[in-house]
Amino acid sequence: MKALLKYREVWLLVAIVVLIGLISMRFPGFANPANLRQVFNDTSILMILALGQMVVILTRSIDLSMASNLCITGMVVAMLNAAHPTIPIPLLIVIALLVGLVLGAINGLLVWRLNIPSIVVTLGTLTIYRGATFVISGGAWVNADQMSPDFIGLQRAAFLGIPVLSWIAILVNALFFLLMTRTALGRSIYAIGVNPTASVYAGIDVGRTKFIVFCISGMIGGLCGYLWISRYVIASVEVANGYELNIIAACVIGGISIAGGIGSVGGAVLGALFLGIISNALPVINISPFWQMAISGSAIILAVVLNARGERRQGRIILKKAEAA
C-alpha cells in the first residue's frame, strides 16, 4: 500500500475519483457508467494528443505546433473528402498520418540538424502551419454537408458498445505503453530526459531520438486532425486555435516534468481525463462554462506545486541543478 502511494498516478487517480464523487453530489447521474463512457469518449482526442506531447516533453523538448498540425492535416483530409468522396476512410487516415509525419519531421530536422531549441522551432511552425491552412483552403470552411457519411460516421460507429473513437484512444494508449516500457526507444527517451550527456556516453544518438519523437508527435497531430474534424464536422483555420497549451496542461497535470525524464503514459491519460471531467461536469452542475478556464489554470498551478514537492524529495534535484548550470 505504501509503495503504491509513492506513485503520482495513484494520487491523481484518487483526485479524479474524489472529483467525480463531488460532482455526483450535485448531479447524481454523472457517475453512472454510460455517462463516464461519454466523458472518456469526449476526452479521447486530448488524451491521444497528450501522449504525443509526452514523448517530446520527456526528452526535454516541447512541441507547440501540435494544434496547428492538427488544423492543417484536418483541413487536408476534409478537402480531399469533399472533392473525392470515394477515397476510402482508412486511406484518408493513412494520408493524415503521413501529412502529420512530414510536418513533425520538419520540426525534428530543425531541432536535430541545426540544434535550434525546440521551443523556437515549434513557435515558428505553429504560425506557419496555421497560416498554410489558410493558403490551401483560401479561407473557406469545409462544412458537414460536404463531408461523406463514412467520414463523419466512422468514429461514431459502436463496437462492443463503445464508439470507435474510444477504441482508437485505447489502442494508442496501449501502443504508447508498449513503446515506453518495452522498447529500447522508450528507454532512450527517458534516458535523454534524465541526463542527455550520460545518454551520449551510453551510445544513444540524442539528436536522432529527438527527431523520432517529433515524428511521433507529428503523426499523432495528423491522426487527431482527422479525428477532430470528423467529430466536430467543421474544418476551418480556427480549428483547435490555442489548443497546444491545453495539451501541455494535460501533461503537466499528469505529472510529466517539463524538465524531462519524468512521466508516464498513465499520467498523461489521467491528466487529460482530469481536464475532460471538469469540462464535462461544469454544464451539468450549473456552473457557467466561463469558469472552466480559471479552474483548469488553478489545477495546473496546483499540480505543478504538488509535483515539484514529490520530485524534490528524491534528492535528484541537486544533481539536475548542477547539470543545468
Next chain:
Amino acid sequence: MTDTPAPRHIPDRLDKPLNSAIFSWEALLVAVAVAIFAVNSFASPYFLDAWSLSDLTFNFTEKALIALAMALLIISGEIDLSVAAIIALASTMMGMAVQAGAGTPVLVAIGILVGLGCGAFNGLLVTRLGLPSIVVTIGTMSLFRGIAFIVLGDQAYKGYPPSFAFFGQGYVWWVVSFELTLFLVAAVIYWFVLHRTSFGRRVFAIGNNPVAAQFSGVRVDRIKFILFCLTGLMAGIASVLITSRLGSTRPSIAQGYELEVITMVVLGGVSILGGAGSVVGVVLAALIMGLVTFGLGLLNVPGIVMSIFIGLLLIIVIALPIIWRRVRRERFT
C-alpha cells in the same frame, strides 16, 4: 530552456572589432529591416507617407513594450507566457472600475497595478516554490484570462471616459504617437538598465550560470522576482494602451500576444536558453515585425498569411547564422 545547450565552439582568437560589428546579430537585423522597408516602398505607393509610417508603429508598440521586459526575463533563463492574459485581466479590472465611475487617473493606476500584481504572483510561484516558469505561467495564463471570462462572460465593457483615449490614440507631436514615445523612452531605460548597470550584468550572469551567480553573491531569486514584476508591469501598461486604443474590453482581448512577444524577443537575438541578448536587437525585431505586417497589410494580404512570413522569418533568421558558422568552421578545421 528545457533543451540541452549546444557544445560551445571556442575560437583560437577573438574576431577583429570591425568583423564582429559586421557579423553581429544587430547588423543582420538592420539589413533585414532596410530590405523590407525598401521592398515595401516599391510594392505600395501608400507606404512612404508620414501618416502611414505613423500608423505602422501602432502595429508593434504595445507588444514591443512587453518584449523589452520579456527580453530581460528570458536572458535570466525564465519565461512568462501569461502576459496576454495579464492584459485581459488588467483590462477587465479597468472596465469594472469604469462601471463604478472611476476617472482616467484611477483607471491607469488600476491597469498598471493589476499588471504588477500578476507579475509578482508569477514571480512568487517561481522563486519561492522553485517551480519551472514555463509551466507556472501556462497555469496563470489560464487563471488570469479565466478570471476575465468569469467576470465578463460574453459581455464587453465600454464607456471609457474621453480623456482615457489619449494613451492609445493620442499624438505627442505631429505624427509621433503617445504609444511610440512611451516605447522609445522605455527602450532607452531598458537599454541602460541591461547594458550599463550592475543589475544588467547580474541578469546576464544568472542566465549563463545561476549556480555560479548565486555563489558570486548575486541574489538570484530576488532579481528573478523583480524581472517577473517588471514583465507584469509592462503588460499592465500595454493593457492601458490597448484598452484606450480599442475603447472597449472583451475577455478575448490580446489573445495570442504572448507568442508574438516571444517571437519578437527571440528574433531580436535573445537566446531562449538564457544568458545572451541585447535591447537594440529586440527593438529592431519589433520594427521588423511591424514593417512586415504593415507592408503586407497595404498589399491586402490577410493577417493569417502574414503570420507565415513571421514564422519563416523567425526560423530562417535563427537558422542562417548557425548554418553560416558551421560552413565557416568546416572550412577552417
